[in-house]
Amino acid sequence: MTKPILKLDDVVVNVNQNTPEQITILNHLNLTVNEGDFITVLGSNGAGKSTLFNSIGGNLKIDGGSITVRDKDITHFSEERRTHFLSRVFQDPKLGTAPRMTVAENLLLAKKRGEKRHLKPRGLKPNMAEFKTLTETMRNGLEHRLNTPTGSLSGGQRQALSFLMATLKRPDILLLDEHTAALDPKTSQQLMEATNDRIKEEKLTCLMITHHLEDALKYGNRLIVLQDGQISFDVSGAEKASLTQEQLLTFFADIEQ
Template sequence: MSKPILELRHVVTKVNRNTPEELTLLKDLNLTINEGDFITVLGSNGAGKSTLFNSIAGNLPIDSGDILLRGESIAHESEERRTRFLSRVFQDPKLGTAPRMTVAENLLLATKRGERRRLTPRHLNAHMAEFKKLTSGMGNGLDERLTTPTGNLSGGQRQALSFLMATLRKPDILLLDEHTAALDPKTSQQLMTTTNERITAENLTCLMITHHLDDALKYGNRLIVIGNGQITFDVSGAEKQALTQETLYSFFSDLQD
């Protein structure tokens, strides 16, 4: 039986604290994530999806409750400290990569994720064959652009690179924050297929925010819906397989497919 790898217990997260604009975004939210879970996350705009990710990643401190990694609290750890076990891919392809560095240089940087930075020789050439093999699996020509500055890539290639960087060193937790939303339909589906293959092959623990109901139903072993700062629906296994788009629409009215 899978063991909990991450737990959110009675988490409350606010913004604009102690001002007239103070707003509570997560409201006594509870969530247990088991090792190997691939969870698709749905919810209308403002429901708390990104706040959930920001709270897990540490770039938005929680106001009360606790977050535990394998039973140990990480609620007060910094965002930088959490990179030792967590990776995230954002919606914007421009985030997550260094535009003036080449594809290979970005990948080399990703091999050091979570480590203390030191001045050491790069040994970039020693990694080129490995990076060639890694990028060739993306099927989008990225393997032919290892020496190209990342800023010169297409949006799809840059997002594929962000995904590879996030998974190069197997993270305990992978957060995919609508990582295909900014891409055209063909490129989006190509990256989604590769994403699923890599998560499955590596048995990664992943949460993926999506606005595409088809993707939410097709991928992952578990699906949650966030509404008004709380988990309003949580289903897995055979129950998830039996879901339909019509069932999901009944939970919220303004989610766009």
């Protein structure tokens, strides 16, 4: 039986609080994420998708409710403290990597995340074979750019590197924040397929925001729709597999297809 890994109970997030312009972005939102879930997250602009991720990631304080991971209350944990069990990939390929460091150096940095720092050789060479095998899984030539500064990579390669760095130490929770949105359609599809393969192979628990209905239907075991700061639709398994784009469009009209 799968166990809940992440729970949001009655989470409230307001902007312009205690002013006449106060707006509630998350309105007593409840969500239970089970271990191994791959959830695609849909919602029109302003529905609260990014606010949901920012609340889970800790870079936005919630105004009400609680957030727990493995039954531990993390509501007041800092963003830095949450990186011990949570990783996130953003829409912008420039985020998540150090541009002047090589691909291999970035991967080594990710591999040593959370470890105590010591004055000792960085140990890059012994890891090169592992990094070559790892980058080959992206199927975009990244394995031939291990000694290339990250700032010289294409957008697709840099985003693939960000994804590998986020998953290298197998986080408890992976947040993909429209991580293919800035890429051309071919590169986006390539990264999505590699993403799906790695999530399945590593049995990762993942939430992925997307504006593409096709990707939301094709990937993951579960789909949720955010509407007016709450989850208006939550479907999984065979019910999700039988969904059509036309059925999803009945929930909202302005999501890009």
